Amino acid sequence: MPVLKSLGDPYTPERPIIKVIGCGGAGCNTLKDIPAIPNMETIGLNDARHPSLQGVKKVIQVKQEGLKAIALSSKKVSGELYTPKEKEIAKQISGADMVYIVTGLGGEMGTWGSVVAAKVARKLSILSMALATMPFHVESERRRAVAKEGADILSRTADCLVLFSNDKLLKIAPDLPLTRAFSVMGQVMTSPILSFSRVITKGDKRVLREAFEGCREMRLGAGDGRPSDRVQKSVYEAFRSPWFEDVNVAKAKVAVVFVSSSEAFPEDLDEVAEEARSRMPKADIYYSGYKEEMGDRLRTVLLVGFG
Ligand SMILES: Nc1nc2c(ncn2[C@@H]2O[C@H](COP(=O)(O)OP(=O)(O)OP(=O)(O)O)[C@@H](O)[C@H]2O)c(=O)[nH]1
Ligand SMILES: [Mg+2]
Known part of the structure; x- marks a missing residue:
């Protein structure tokens, strides 16, 4: 799993x-x-x-x-x-x-x-x-x-x-x-x-080492979403990254997902993680959210890794 x-x-x-x-x-x-x-x-x-x-x-x-x-x-x-x-x-x-x-x-x-x-x-x-x-x-x-x-x-x-x-x-x-x-x-x-x-904290070093093991190359996607439906919009845009065009995201081995917005809503993070899971069924997914002053926008940043 x-x-x-x-x-x-x-x-x-x-x-x-x-x-x-x-x-x-x-x-x-x-x-x-x-x-x-x-x-x-x-x-x-x-x-x-x-x-x-x-x-x-x-x-x-x-x-x-x-x-x-x-x-x-x-x-x-x-x-x-x-x-x-x-x-x-x-x-x-x-x-x-x-x-x-x-x-x-x-x-x-x-x-x-x-x-x-x-x-x-x-x-x-x-x-x-x-x-x-x-x-x-x-x-x-x-x-x-x-x-x-x-x-x-x-x-x-x-x-x-x-x-x-x-x-x-x-x-x-x-x-x-x-x-x-x-x-x-x-x-x-x-x-x-x-x-x-x-x-990340010092303790995450071990986790990241594990995550990057066996992953030869990563690509980046990022998307901003505005209300309403800002989570879906940001995820959609992130997955449309020009750097994903020549790779098959569904075959990703690893993904690191960041979600940021002015106020942290744990359910937004869960929704992005779920969406990431459905698009990358084979990937180990590491995710985190943080607060950043960005008005009513929500940003999803994806690092997607391949073996
Ligand atoms: N992001 C970014 N890319 C650049 C810039 N200048 C050049 N590039 C790209 O980076 C490549 C490497 O260029 P440089 O970094 O100037 O080359 P170098 O590594 O210093 O090597 P030398 O040619 O030996 O001086 C180029 O072929 C361009 O594709 C820059 O200012 N910013
Ligand atoms: Mg030079």
Whole structure:
């Protein structure tokens, strides 16, 4: 029987220490789209003092040279010496309960940097979630090949990889100049960081590790509903996510469901969980609700994982 389990614990709300590491130009730019969250620190990883690092307080600067070799090395390094690049990353992320790795796949720095960051997190036994974009179709063949290779390794190195195809960006942000569209993408792709940070406690780490086990890739859907019927509307919109178009949601192995509104109604959460169950009969479902000032709207955020 698939699991249906709630996340969070109102009685022992000990919040985890979160670090977000933005890798390469896109990853570092995206750090600016994440609002400040208590217990969270953002770190930029890049190869030069690039404009994307403007305003980023913690910076790890590493040369691209040799990064891919570290990313591809399959050595199990527990107990072994880290390379200097890994040591540098380890210094910045150690002590975290959870690490989010944010990147635009396709370039050398973000692709291999994110894999190395995931490796370091694994070596330090820190729970990791990578959130990554795939290049636009019109970008070069080479970029798409690098992104594909990177995504494949990242999905096996991080505990969980949430993948966003840039091509679908046109569906959620049509008619916007590219820099604005990238910022919309940044807000969307980092929204799970916000949801998790509102909900999970240190105790949930174990639960999430379990949830992500055997799940190679996740996709995101989000929807807002307004009265009346706001629950159904938000769920309907979330399941219509452009990132679900090329997957079969009914075959999902895992789903994490967040419901937020200005006032918490437990029955709304139950309704969303029930709807999620009927659409994903085989999935282990983890769900949680939280309060957020959003007028009369209700938001459903879905992370749906496949093996
Ligand atoms: N979300 C977002 N994506 C971007 C941005 N700039 C580029 N991208 C996408 O991310 C991919 C990687 O680009 P960069 O991050 O600039 O590349 P890099 O990892 O720094 O690698 P190099 O090309 O070696 O500098 C691109 O192919 C685009 O698909 C951005 O500002 N925001
Ligand atoms: Mg770059």
